[in-house]
Amino acid sequence: MIRAGATAAFGMTLLLTAVLSSPTRAQAQNSAPAPLTRRATGLDHDKGLLTASVGLQDLFGLAERQRLLSGFATRILIRIYLHREGGGDPVAVAFQRSEIVYDIWDEKFRLRITRGAGPDTEIEVKTVDEAVDRTCGLWHFPIVDLRQLERGARYFLAFRADLNPISEELLADVRRWLVQPARGQRRVGAGDSFFGSFVSIFVNPRVEDSERQVRFLSQTFGEGSPPP
Numbered sequence: 001m002i003r004a005g006a007t008a009a010f011g012m013t014l015l016l017t018a019v020l021s022s023p024t025r026a027q028a029q030n031s032a033p034a035p036l037t038r039r040a041t042g043l044d045h046d047k048g049l050l051t052a053s054v055g056l057q058d059l060f061g062l063a064e065r066q067r068l069l070s071g072f073a074t075r076i077l078i079r080i081y082l083h084r085e086g087g088g089d090p091v092a093v094a095f096q097r098s099e100i101v102y103d104i105w106d107e108k109f110r111l112r113i114t115r116g117a118g119p120d121t122e123i124e125v126k127t128v129d130e131a132v133d134r135t136c137g138l139w140h141f142p143i144v145d146l147r148q149l150e151r152g153a154r155y156f157l158a159f160r161a162d163l164n165p166i167s168e169e170l171l172a173d174v175r176r177w178l179v180q181p182a183r184g185q186r187r188v189g190a191g192d193s194f195f196g197s198f199v200s201i202f203v204n205p206r207v208e209d210s211e212r213q214v215r216f217l218s219q220t221f222g223e224g225s226p227p228p
Contacts, residue, residue: 041218051140056161059214060132068128074100076135077162082144085154092144098135157218162210
């Protein structure tokens with residue numbers, strides 16, 4: 001046991017936010033990539049799957065939270081990569097897509113959340129904090145079938161969240177992933193541009209992929225024993 005701590009419209013309304021946020025991205029292009037940090041992640045298993053619990057609410061700063069009240073759609077893409085320590089390509093990947101729209105007349109937020117290739121879940125909440133928590137807080141999030149973990153090997157999870165992803169290549173890869181079998185879970189290879197290499201996705205990400213990014217690693221852990 002491991003213990004510790006819809007779809008086609010996904011990229012259609014991002015042009016306005018891209019234009020509004022371009023100065024911020026241009027400034028970010030002149031700065032060095034932020035070093036990756038470790039974030040304590042709750043790991044468990046459920047029905048034969050490795051699950052993770054962690055918060056990514058810091059994807060939203062004060063300005064981004066205030067913008068949620070504008071009525072324009074805000075989209076979040078979260079990718080979680082399972083890596084074997086010292087290995088190359090990720091062993092598996094899971095992702096979640098979310099959309100937040102504020103209904104100005106009813107004064108409530110309408111959320112659409114999709115895990116992998118699963119069905120959309122639609123939720124209504126009343127506050128900004130609830131909207132951010134529901135879309136950026138992962139709780140027992142399914143990552144991979146436990147049978148894919150090798151006994152004695154060490155692993156870690158690499159998390160990346162993008163606010164309003166605007167890369168056409170990225171959006172095309174998300175749509176392509178949705179037609180893959182196994183409901184969003186399969187072994188990935190170096191030829192898959194949606195997943196890429198650890199260096200390109202996490203160490204030197206393209207700033208133009210999104211308005212804002214959060215990237216971090218979990219603690220290392222092994223199959224059959226609690227993470228340290």
